Amino acid sequence: MADKEAILIIDDEVQIRRLLEITLSSNGYKILSAANGHEGISQAASHAPVLIILDLGLPDTDGFVVLKKLREWYQKPIIILSVRSSEDDIIKALDTGANDYLTKPFRTGELLARIRVAIRQNQGNGENPRFSFGSLEIDLSSHLVRKNNEILKLTSTEFSLLSLFARNEGRVLTHHYILKEVWGMGYIDQTQYLRVFVAQLRKKIEDNPAKPKLLITESGIGYRFGN
Amino acid sequence: MNNFDDNRPNPDDLLASLKVDEEKGKRGKLKIFFGMCAGVGKTYSMLEAAHIEKKKGADIVIGYVETHNRKETNELVKGFELVARKSYTYKSTSLEEMDLDAIIARKPQIVLVDELAHTNVHGSRHLKRFQDVQEILDHGIHVYTTVNVQHLESRSEIVAQITGIIVRETIPDDVFERADDVELVDLTPDELLQRLSEGKVYATERSKEAVQNFFRKGNITALREMALRIVADRVDRQLHDYMQLKRIKGPWKSGVxxxxxxxxxxxxxxxxxxxxxxxxxxxxxxxxxxxxxxxxxxxxxxxxxxxxxxxxxxxxxxxxxxxxxxxxxxxxxxxxxxxxxxxxxxxxxxxxxxxxxxxxxxxxxxxxxxxxxxxxxxxxxxxxxxxxxxxxxxxxxTSSISQYLISTAIVAFTALVCYLIKSLVGYQVVSFVLLFAVSILAFFLGTGPILLASTLSALIWNYFFIPPFYTLHVEKTEDMLMLIMFFIIALLNGVLTSRIRRQEKKIRIREERTHALYQLAKELSTVSGINEVLDLAFRDIQKYFGLESAVFLKDESDRLERQPRHPSALNLTENDISIAQWTFRHSAKAGKFSDTLPSSNYTFYPLRGNNDNMGVIAVQHLRVFTQGEEQFWEGFLPQISGKIEREFLRMTARTAYILNESDKLYKTLFNSISHELRIPVATILGGSDTLIAQDYSPESRKMLHEEINQAAIRLNRLIENLLNMSRLDSGRLTPRIDWCDLHDLINEVIQSLSTELNDFNVDVVLPDDMPLVQFDFGLMEQVIHNLLLNATQLAPKGSSLRVKFFYDNGFLFIQVMDRGPGFSVSDLPMVFNKFYRGELAVAGGTGLGLSIVKGIVEAHKGTITAENRANGGALFTIKIPTNTSDLTNLQPENKI
Structure with missing residues (x-):
């Protein structure tokens, strides 16, 4: 995996930066690092990294502010890596435009997996209407979903839900976001709709609905699709 | 009559004297230079004494000294720092007064203040200078002052009798008696008269006549005797006090x-x-x-x-x-x-x-x-x-004119009726009818009108009914006798009835007040919380006194809050707030209709508790209280302040309890957690040290890495638990209630515990048609996670675990069961306690898991119980109130 593109780490803790540098560079990524928000933004502007890992507790600026500023022009994935573990913080970060959120302490294996998913999803051809996940195949243009080569009968809401997940593979979608996208602004608090349809959808697409492999619950936050 | 008890100092008095001493220690000392009249040299002596103290190094300032331009006095004033006087404009004349605040701010050791009995100009804080001096003393500053004998309240009348001059500027005797030191400044009458003739007294031209009238030898001698007597009495009493204090048995006067x-x-x-x-x-x-x-x-x-x-x-x-x-x-x-x-x-x-x-x-x-x-x-x-x-x-x-008119009219009317029926009943009966009318009137009218009615009816009866008619002359002796008796009966009956009625009215008012106080006490006993108590107080003050009120409470640092409670009732200014502060500090009434700062629109009363002032109540008086109202008010306030004090005490007790509890918790924490924290840290430190220092085989290195990894995971779990616990404890953990799918919940838990549950047979009882329920998904996930993890640590491998969900009548029930050892009898009541480790607990736990579970369940307003199963094993039952979803409107939807 020679010469992957650069990843920017914005974190004020030297130990965390060093750990990430070692882990990521041994996985073939080039590393840029910044110890505060201001420096981070200017690094991102001058080097155009392929992904940014952002800490929320920065010495100069609030991490959310940095995230917001970056999102004004930066299109590529941003992963939050923070000690803040409350659901409110996670939801706020995701709604502000973060692609993913990991709390410290974290397992390096998981971080690497998330980075891979985020980069792949970002580079993936957004025009392609066909997706395949194991035995599940989705064709957005023809509205067809196959499992084990058999066509699944989905309601229109189930299909909208599934296509939203498919288009955001690997990414955590918050309850509010899903409700807004599938049902519309007026349904943003109707989480019971979401629960019911997720349960219905699981019964149709999962091999074992009791042990979902595709449609994963992120407790208190939302759902993530993909394996 | 000298019984045994009289010879012994009364212990209560001794205690009181100690208390007085103690109070005096904190306050400044008051020294009075006391003289029989003006001109004896009190100011001079005061300045001399001050010079002596100054030589000893005392910090002395002059607060207010009137030298009357006497040369010697002027000389003595030199060398002292003068606190600038404050100017007041009253009715377009500018007057100077002592600047009380400047003196307190300057805080000397001793301040000289002439003429204690002086009346301050309108607009000053206090009406009288002695009140200013009390405040200075309260700030621990000693005061030297001067007083003439005629300024004593109890002597002013006699002085007026002796000299013919009425003294308006007086001080309460109490102020004089409580002075720490009284120094008599004495001069013989002849010397005084000589000084007068030399012009050393009253250098400015005043009313010569008045001065000459006053300074007559006879007057001066009488005043001098009075002054000497007062000082002698004081010395006598001091001796008496001293003997009592030192327990010297002496000829105590029998208790008078x-x-x-x-x-x-x-x-x-x-x-x-x-x-x-x-x-x-x-x-x-x-x-x-x-x-x-x-x-x-x-x-x-x-x-x-x-x-x-x-x-x-x-x-x-x-x-x-x-x-x-x-x-x-x-x-x-x-x-x-x-x-x-x-x-x-x-x-x-x-x-x-x-x-x-x-x-x-x-x-x-x-x-x-x-x-x-x-x-x-x-x-x-x-x-x-x-x-x-x-x-x-x-x-x-004093009854109103209308009462007299009514009484006349009724008697006249009755007489008219009687006149018309006279022929039917005879004149003796008429007397009874008139008597009856007077008696009835007595129920409604005052004594005067009744007297009038009695007299009038007696006259009318005589004039119109007793033969011979139309003359006051009475012929028969029995008629005369009857007339006299009639008059006396009418009078007595009327006057007595009206007196009883008045008495009754008074008693009724008192009864009403007593009842109101009782009612207040009863109402106060039913409310709790400062705000409810205050609301009740405001309401009742409005009800019984017709007054609007607001309260300032003391805060935790025993200072008065600046923000009043119930501020909408009164329009309190910044100035009023400082009056409230003054009232609170001095524990005395102030504001309108009082001696202190009477220019305010409101009157301020301290809310005195048993030990301390609880705050200040401000009321808007429209007129001065009558004596009865004042008494009622004085009975009313302590009830409220007492209740506020009890509320404060309850809050303090609660805080103390919490502190005590958290203290206990910390001890347990240090005993239990320090061990739990050190073990993984030791593993990580030791393992990594070894890895850095020495070259081991790849297998050994791998083993060390794994140990470090395990220790870190353990440490992380402990920290997570502690953080969760502290969030629960601080009450900051509010569940985010949302619709949840129980299938989703149990699947999540089982997946996250997949390794631990591998060796067990997990049986989930959850109906397929279970509706959605409302709780915090993340928190409830942790509850079941902790309970199941607990079971895996205690139950034998290969045994079965059961998680059962059911919904009944507004409650969600979750039961977690295992076939482990269950609880011992001693464990059972304590399993949910923080840091409590059961007798059979495995190493590596923190004793926090179950108390976190309990905390989360309670944050959902639910309950959790632990018991032993009939055939062995533990059973936890969680009961949470929740709604279920009604999704009938969702079901019909077209398939594609």
Whole structure:
């Protein structure tokens, strides 16, 4: 995996930066690092990294502010890596435009997996209407979903839900976001709709609905699709 | 009469004296330079004394000294720092007063303040300078001041009698008596007169005549004697106090307790002063009593009464008001209860018929019933007496004119009716009809109108009905007799009825007030929380007194809050807030209708608790309280402050309890957690040290890496638990209630525990058609996670675990069961306690898991119980109130 593109780490803790540098560079990524928000933004502007890992507790600026500023022009994935573990913080970060959120302490294996998913999803051809996940195949243009080569009968809401997940593979979608996208602004608090349809959808697409492999619950936050 | 007890110092008095000493220690000391009159050199002596102290190094300033431009005095003022006086403009003249705040801010050791009895100019904080001085003393500053004998409240009258000059500037005797030091500045009358003639007294031209009238040798000698006597008495009392304090057995005077009966007459004013002097002379205690009888006070009388009651307060006499129809009985009862040895009364001077009714043979009865209590009767002087007589005749006829008209009209009407039926009933019956009318009137009218009605009806009966008609002449002896009897019966009946009615009215008002107090106490006992108590107080003050009020409470650091409670009721200014602060610090009434800062629109009362001031209540008085209202108010306030104090104490007790609990918790934490924290840290440190220092085989290195990894995971779990616990404890954890799918929930838990559950047979009982329920998904996930993890650690491998969900009547039930060892009897009540480790707990736990579970369940307003299963094993049952989703509108949808 020679010469992957650069990843920017914005974190004020030297130990965390060093750990990430070692882990990521041994996985073939080039590393840029910044110890505060201001420096981070200017690094991102001058080097155009392929992904940014952002800490929320920065010495100069609030991490959310940095995230917001970056999102004004930066299109590529941003992963939050923070000690803040409350659901409110996670939801706020995701709604502000973060692609993913990991709390410290974290397992390096998981971080690497998330980075891979985020980069792949970002580079993936957004025009392609066909997706395949194991035995599940989705064709957005023809509205067809196959499992084990058999066509699944989905309601229109189930299909909208599934296509939203498919288009955001690997990414955590918050309850509010899903409700807004599938049902519309007026349904943003109707989480019971979401629960019911997720349960219905699981019964149709999962091999074992009791042990979902595709449609994963992120407790208190939302759902993530993909394996 | 020298019984044994009298020879011993009373322990209560000793305690009181110690307390007085203690209080005095914190306050500044007051030294009074005391003289018989102006010109004896008090200011001079004060300045001299100050110079001596200054030489010793004391920090002394002059707060206010009037030199009257005397040369020697002017000389002495030099060398002292002068605190600039403050200017007040009153009625377009500018006047200078002592600057109280500047002195307190300057905080010298000693301040010199001339003329203690001075009355401050309108607009100053206090009415009188001695109040300023009290405040200075409160700040721990010593004060030197000057006082003349005529300035003492109890002596002012006598001085006026001697010199013919009425003194208006006086100080309460109490202030003088509580002075720490009194230095007599004495001069013989001849020397004083010489100084006067040399022009050393009153250098400025004043009214020469007045001065000459005043400074006559006879006057001066009398004043001098009085001054010397006062100082001698003081020395006497100090000796007495000293002997008592040092437990020196001495010839204690047997307990002399005087009681003076006060009324609303000017004579009583004199009586009070005289009684005070007598009590001082005899070295005994003095109380005053006012008996409220059925007599209705005229505004003038009640004003005079208020004045007398105030005077009693100023003289430091405690005054009790009792209601009783019978003066004598009231006084004697009180005297016996209080062990009074001497009763002092004024000589009654009412000589007319009404007075006889009211007082009966007052003096004789008092003497007869008072038993072994001595009775002193103070004579009256005639000038006052005459004035009084005229006044005394009036009150019984104070009823309004309309009452007289009504009484005349009714009697006339009755007479007319009688006249018409005269031929039918005979004139004797007429007398009964008239008598009946008078008796009925007595229920509604005052004494005067009744007297009129009685007289009128007697005359009418005589004139129109008793033969011979139309003349006042009565022929038959029996008619004459009947007429006289008629008149007496009408009079007695009418007057007595109207008196009973008045008495009843008074008693009713008192009863209403007592009832109101009882009601308040009852209501107060039902409310809790400061705000509810205050709301009740505001409501009741409005209800019973018709006053708007607001309260300032003290805060945790015992200072008064600046923000009033119930601020909407009053329009309090910044100035009012400082008055409230003053009231709080000095524990004394201030503001409108008081002696302190009377220019405010509101009156401020301290809310005195048992130990401390709880705050200040501000009310908007529209007029001065009457004596009755004042008493009622004084009974009312302590109930409220008492309740506020209890509320404060309850809060303090709660805080103390919480502190105590958290203290216990910390101890447990350190015992249990320090061990749990150190083990993984030791593993990580040791393992990594080894890896850095030495070259091991790849297998060993891998093993060390794994150990470090395991230790870190363990450490992380512990920290997570601690953080969760502290979030629960701080009450900051509010569940994010949302619709949740129970299938989703249990699947999540089982997946996250997949490794641990590998060796167990997990049985989930969850109906397929289970509706959605409401709780915090993340938190409830942790609850089941902790319970299942607990089970895996205790139950034998291969056994089955069961998680059961069901919904019943508004509650979600979750049961987690295992086939482990269950709980021992001693464990059972403690399993949810923080850091409690069961007898069979495995190493590596923190004792926090179950208490976190309990905390989360309780945050959902639910309950959790633990019990042993019938066939062995533990059973946890969680019960959470929740709604279920109604999704009927969701179901029908077209398939694609």
């Amino acid at each position: 307790h005087l009681l003076v009966a006060v009324t609303y007459t000017e004579q009583s004013t004199k009586l009070l002063r005289w009684a005070k002097n007598l009590a001082d002379m005899m070295g005994g205690s003095l109380q005053a009593i006012y008996v409220e009888t059925s007599h209705e006070l005229t505004p003038k009388e009640s004003e005079a009464l208020d004045k007398n009651i105030n005077l009693a307060k100023q003289l430091g006499i405690s005054l009790r008001i009792v209601t009783n129809y019978d003066l004598v009985k009231a006084i004697v009862d009180f005297a016996q209860k209080e062990n009074i040895t001497h009763i002092i009364i004024g000589k009654p001077r009412e000589r007319n018929l009404i007075a006889l009714f009211r007082l009966g043979n007052f003096v004789n009865r008092l003497i007869r019933y008072s038993g072994n209590i001595d009775v002193y009767i103070l004579g009256s002087d005639n000038t006052v007496d005459d004035k009084y007589k005229r006044k005394a005749a009036r009150p019984s006829f």
